[in-house]
Amino acid sequence: MxxxxxxxxxxxxxxxxxxxxxxxxxxxxxxxxxxxxxxxxxxxxxxxxxxxxxxxxxxxxxxxxxxxxxxxxxxxxxxxxxxxxxxxxxxxxxxxxxNLRPATMFPGLEDMSALRPEVASQIDLLIVRELNGDVYFGEKAMRVLDDGRRQGYDFMSYAEDEVRRIAHVAFRAAQGRRGKLCSVDKANVLETSQLWRDVVIETHAEYPDVELSHMYVDNAAMQLVRNPGQFDVVVTGNLFGDILSDQASMCVGSIGLLxxxxxxxxxxxxxxxxxxxxxxxxxxxxxxxxxxxxxxxxxxxxxxxxxxxxxxxxxxxxxxxxxxxxxxxxxxxxxxxxxxxxxxxxxxxxxx
Ligand SMILES: NC(=O)c1ccc[n+]([C@@H]2O[C@H](COP(=O)([O-])OP(=O)(O)OC[C@H]3O[C@@H](n4cnc5c(N)ncnc54)[C@H](O)[C@@H]3O)[C@@H](O)[C@H]2O)c1
Ligand SMILES: CC(C)[C@H](C(=O)O)[C@@H](O)C(=O)O
Ligand SMILES: [Mg+2]
CATH class of the missing domain: 3.40.718.10 (Isopropylmalate Dehydrogenase)
Incomplete structure (x- = not known):
């Protein structure tokens, strides 16, 4: 070993x-x-x-x-x-x-959460974050436009196979837990997210025993603070998963715990x-x-x-x-x- x-x-x-x-x-x-x-x-x-x-x-x-x-x-x-x-x-x-990022309340630590203890005590979730794609790994650069302004850009994309393989991981994780999967995206604005949502729905056909829901990432950030106990497994892209997992850490009590x-x-x-x-x-x-x-x-x-x-x-x-x-x-x-x-x-x- x-x-x-x-x-x-x-x-x-x-x-x-x-x-x-x-x-x-x-x-x-x-x-x-x-x-x-x-x-x-x-x-x-x-x-x-x-x-x-x-x-x-x-x-x-x-x-x-x-x-x-x-x-x-x-x-x-x-x-x-x-x-x-x-x-x-x-x-x-x-x-x-x-990327598996579990966030679970530790008994006795409820008072240290940034949330009210009765809300915090319900936390038992797993964020399944895609780690090899998204805006992290797309083409990125800084350039000067014709009118002299500087511009920075980062290309955001997911190919369907990249979404499918992380969806399988998340569905299987949900099967081993409470059987609930929430897919977090921004499909109301981003084509990358629309494809993400379509592929997660297609993959769901192989996991009829898992209850699938979808949530926009802005709502998910709010729901994570309002009622984190509603989440079992959360599957999301590289960027959203990065942000939501830091947020989840303070719901538990400290980023030094996750x-x-x-x-x-x-x-x-x-x-x-x-x-x-x-x-x-x-x-x-x-x-x-x-x-x-x-x-x-x-x-x-x-x-x-x-x-x-x-x-x-x-x-x-x-x-x-x-x-x-x-x-x-x-x-x-x-x-x-x-x-x-x-x-x-x-x-x-x-x-x-
Ligand atoms: N996986 C990684 O290696 C990783 C992850 C996140 C950030 N970073 C890098 O770390 C550097 C600092 O980034 P940042 O300040 O945004 O995030 P950070 O997570 O390093 O720190 C954020 C805050 O949390 C506190 N904190 C973090 N870990 C702690 C612990 N174990 N115990 C007590 N307090 C803790 C810090 O003191 C700070 O106030 C940056 O260069 C960033 O790119 C690396
Ligand atoms: C350091 C940085 C590249 C990294 C990320 O964004 O994935 C960190 O924030 C993390 O959560 O592991
Ligand atoms: Mg991070």
């Missing part, structure tokens, strides 16, 4: 240290770990945010655990050299098109090859201060064990330990507490 660890920038290395301690504590036999550079860190040492050796390391592994990338000092680099290209490059070059899995079609002898990362970024405003919440990173490790290594019991053990630490009131500044990154890690380890 080979896991590639890519800590990245900002709080990435701090939270990766805690996930690594949890992994070590499990004492899994036959585990081989590799560490690689990504993001601004990799740009500084190798001249590129996703050096070829890092990509090769990811390909040779059964799973990748990814911290975060992003560095304000790199924001003026040409786009292909910016830290974010590491995560985008890994997702596209590894064919990881299906984990994610990026999966594709490749199967290994242990499970599905995948890359696992917190949904948050490198948090430059708190980097190096020992304040970051490592729970999203630790929960991403749990997802890795479940989906890529077939270790369901170990995954559940980690999730239970995180849940207990929260229930016992061990929280950092993001959740109104005073525990630092290492203390939160200690608390999870003590409850494993």
């Amino acid at each position: 080979k896991i590639a660890l890519f800590p990245g920038d900002g709080i990435g290395p701090e939270i990766m240290t805690e996930a690594r301690r949890v992994l070590d504590a499990l004492g899994l036999p036959g585990l081989v770990l590799f560490a690689g550079d990504v993001g601004g860190t990799a740009y500084r040492t190798h001249g590129h945010p996703l050096p070829p050796e890092t990509l090769e390391m990811a390909k040779a592994a059964d799973a990748v655990l990814f911290g975060a990338v992003g560095d304000p000092a790199c924001d003026n680099l040409e786009r292909h050299l910016r830290p974010e290209q590491a995560i985008l490059g890994l997702r596209s070059q590894l064919g990881l098109f299906a 984990a994610s899995a990026a999966l594709g079609e490749r199967q290994t002898e242990f499970g599905s090859f995948g890359m696992y990362e917190p949904i948050h970024g490198s948090a430059p405003d708190i980097a190096g201060q020992g304040k970051a919440n490592p729970m999203a990173m630790i929960l991403s490790l749990a997802m890795l064990l479940r989906h890529s290594l077939g270790l369901e019991a170990e995954a559940a053990r980690i999730e239970a330990a995180v849940g207990k630490a929260l229930q016992d009131g061990v929280t950092g500044a993001d959740l109104g507490g005073s525990a630092g990154t290492t203390e939160v890690g200690d608390a999870v380890l003590a409850r494993l």
Whole structure:
């Protein structure tokens, strides 16, 4: 079993240290770990945010655990050299098109939600975000128009096969949960979304046991705050899924709590090859201060064990330990507490 660890920038290395301690504590036999550079860190040492050796390391592994990338000092680099290209490059070059972003209320944390506790307590949803297409990967450029004005543009598109494969993932996920799928789009304005909706409806024919609904993304943003308990599985495109998942994190209580899995079609002898990362970024405003919440990173490790290594019991053990630490009131500044990154890690380890 080979896991590639890519800590990245900002709080990435701090939270990766805690996930690594949890992994070590499990004492899994036959585990081989590799560490690689990504993001601004990799740009500084190798001249590129996703050096070829890092990509090769990811390909040779059964799973990748990814911290975060992003560095304000790199924001003026040409786009292909910016830290974010590491995560985008890994997702596209590894064919990881299906991003699972679960958001579930942790018992005892209801009062820390940005929503009223009785509303927040109902949250148990899964965002299935398409990860290889949309406006993220279309042609983009800045140009000067004939009249001298600068214009930026990004081409948004989805091909039907790209929609169909993520729809299948979402329908199957709904079958394994409460049987409800809400497809979020902007079909009232965008042709990309009209095709999305048409293909999701066509795919539904193969899943008559799943209840399908459609929602425009602006309404979905509102409904997520008004009544998040109405959602079971939400399937949406790359951009909308990015935004709605950050929003969902504050409905639960903190962006430092939400984990994610990026999966594709490749199967290994242990499970599905995948890359696992917190949904948050490198948090430059708190980097190096020992304040970051490592729970999203630790929960991403749990997802890795479940989906890529077939270790369901170990995954559940980690999730239970995180849940207990929260229930016992061990929280950092993001959740109104005073525990630092290492203390939160200690608390999870003590409850494993
Ligand atoms: N997957 C990724 O690597 C990823 C994801 C999102 C953003 N980014 C990058 O990260 C950089 C910063 O972006 P941003 O500020 O918009 O988003 P961010 O998620 O890094 O931070 C947003 C806010 O949430 C807080 N926060 C985030 N994670 C936290 C944690 N674990 N514990 C406590 N607080 C936490 C931060 O302190 C900040 O106030 C940018 O360069 C961006 O491109 C990377
Ligand atoms: C860093 C950025 C490219 C990334 C995205 O937009 O997908 C991040 O926001 C995320 O949610 O993983
Ligand atoms: Mg995001």
